[in-house]
Amino acid sequence: MKITDDVQKAINAQIQMELASAYTYLSMAAYFDEHAFDGFAHWMQLQRREEEEHAMRFYRYLHDRDGRIELQALEKPPRDFASPLDVFEQSLENERKVTASIHSLYELAQKEKDHATVSMLAWFIDEQVEEEKSALEMVDKLKLAGDHPGALLILDKEAAGRNAE
Numbered sequence: 001m002k003i004t005d006d007v008q009k010a011i012n013a014q015i016q017m018e019l020a021s022a023y024t025y026l027s028m029a030a031y032f033d034e035h036a037f038d039g040f041a042h043w044m045q046l047q048r049r050e051e052e053e054h055a056m057r058f059y060r061y062l063h064d065r066d067g068r069i070e071l072q073a074l075e076k077p078p079r080d081f082a083s084p085l086d087v088f089e090q091s092l093e094n095e096r097k098v099t100a101s102i103h104s105l106y107e108l109a110q111k112e113k114d115h116a117t118v119s120m121l122a123w124f125i126d127e128q129v130e131e132e133k134s135a136l137e138m139v140d141k142l143k144l145a146g147d148h149p150g151a152l153l154i155l156d157k158e159a160a161g162r163n164a165e
């Protein structure tokens, strides 16, 4: 079955969104590097890499379906953050937007009776549960830490131990 124009367009938009997320997380890593939060910077670099892998999953899928990959322009990512909590709150907000986008792509694929795309997207739906969960956990912990430098450094150290999935 030939991929429909609408699904192809939506997948290209999703590639853009995943790469924009990677770009945003790289900018967040730069903020943490600047403020000597090495662990949070490491976390954001892992996140950046995951987003690039997500983009590549969509890229390969579109190619496998004989679709046309058309990369879109990326906007300048946010660079000014108030605190580590602010960064993770923005990253949670970003993940929620990505989840909504993947859900609407899923609904589009269902509407077009594109079962292969529906099946491919199941992985992303599960992945987004994890993505929101890990961002939310960090937001909750950072709220507990408040402005205490000692607590922030403990969380930073914990983030340094995060491994690639």
Ligand SMILES: [Fe+2]
Residues within 6 Å of the ligand: 018, 021, 050, 051, 054, 098
């Ligand atoms: Fe992603």
Ligand SMILES: [Fe+2]
Residues within 6 Å of the ligand: 021, 051, 095, 098, 131
């Ligand atoms: Fe993500």
